[in-house]
Amino acid sequence: MRHINFLSCPPPVDLPGQWPFIKMHGLQNYFVIVDRRDGSKSFDHEDIVRICDCHTGPGGEQLLTIEPPSDKGRNVGAYAAMRIFNIDGKEVGACGNATRCIAYLLLEETGKDEVQIETKAGVLHCRRAGPMQISVTFGPISMDWRRIPLSREVDTLHLPVQSGPLKDGLALDIGNPHAVFFVDCLELFDMAHHAPVVQNDPLFPEGINVDAAEVLDGRTLRLAVWERPGILTKACGTGACVAAYAALKRGLVTSTRIAVHLPAGLLKIEIVNGDMAVMTGPVAFCCHGFIEGGKKS
Numbered sequence: 001m002r003h004i005n006f007l008s009c010p011p012p013v014d015l016p017g018q019w020p021f022i023k024m025h026g027l028q029n030y031f032v033i034v035d036r037r038d039g040s041k042s043f044d045h046e047d048i049v050r051i052c053d054c055h056t057g058p059g060g061e062q063l064l065t066i067e068p069p070s071d072k073g074r075n076v077g078a079y080a081a082m083r084i085f086n087i088d089g090k091e092v093g094a095c096g097n098a099t100r101c102i103a104y105l106l107l108e109e110t111g112k113d114e115v116q117i118e119t120k121a122g123v124l125h126c127r128r129a130g131p132m133q134i135s136v137t138f139g140p141i142s143m144d145w146r147r148i149p150l151s152r153e154v155d156t157l158h159l160p161v162q163s164g165p166l167k168d169g170l171a172l173d174i175g176n177p178h179a180v181f182f183v184d185c186l187e188l189f190d191m192a193h194h195a196p197v198v199q200n201d202p203l204f205p206e207g208i209n210v211d212a213a214e215v216l217d218g219r220t221l222r223l224a225v226w227e228r229p230g231i232l233t234k235a236c237g238t239g240a241c242v243a244a245y246a247a248l249k250r251g252l253v254t255s256t257r258i259a260v261h262l263p264a265g266l267l268k269i270e271i272v273n274g275d276m277a278v279m280t281g282p283v284a285f286c287c288h289g290f291i292e293g294g295k296k297s
């Protein structure tokens, strides 16, 4: 099998334990990517924190690893698996922008137009949608309080949590948890002040990604996302999917094709079959190089 050629040049110095990485971004949501399919590399929490911090590593909003698929995943057509780690070292279930980046690498590796990637959020179907544009199908989106998870049963269409204009939100699961709030104007409040209040509410035992959406018209949203563990990112793919779904649920949009404008640009979301979201957006390369590795597994 031909794997991605991460680097065509050797490391600048011959240090043992240097591992190749690629850094990519999806709408300025940026990732350090390491191929673990040869089984020779493993990371602990401290390694992940070090790699994601730009003072001690390449810097990323997540560390992504490419893994061999499980037997179960392979049986349903997964070509590879991916794992996603937040900057605090915790593994999470889904990341829309990251999935586009990994899909791009795997599509280049295979020379195909479609690929299936196994994740904690299921086996995701990904396809080329234009030059440096990838579509990924996520779902089903769930509003079941146990799946999100919440610490107790509440109406997930009308959350009993609020801070400033973040009120009457919805809670959703798309492989990771989100609370979506519709606001009148994104500029008129301090997201970095109010979103952490929601994120750290005891209703969310695993924390939650906080999405503030402004409806521009029946097919257009603006979105700001305060992600776990506490970053205001320039874009969030899963956030765009759940915001589009939530807007439909609330009757705030009329189209199932919704343009979601994030601080770094546009994601196109189409809600299909009621609870699936097809997200289309760009990928880009930042740089590649070598990182001080973690422990050998």
Ligand SMILES: N[C@H](CCC[C@H](N)C(=O)O)C(=O)O
Pocket: 029, 086, 092, 093, 094, 095, 096, 097, 098, 176, 177, 209, 227, 228, 229, 233, 235, 236, 237, 238, 239
């Ligand atoms: N930026 C990602 C979401 C990362 C979510 C992660 N921060 C979590 O804790 O669930 C996206 O494009 O979907």
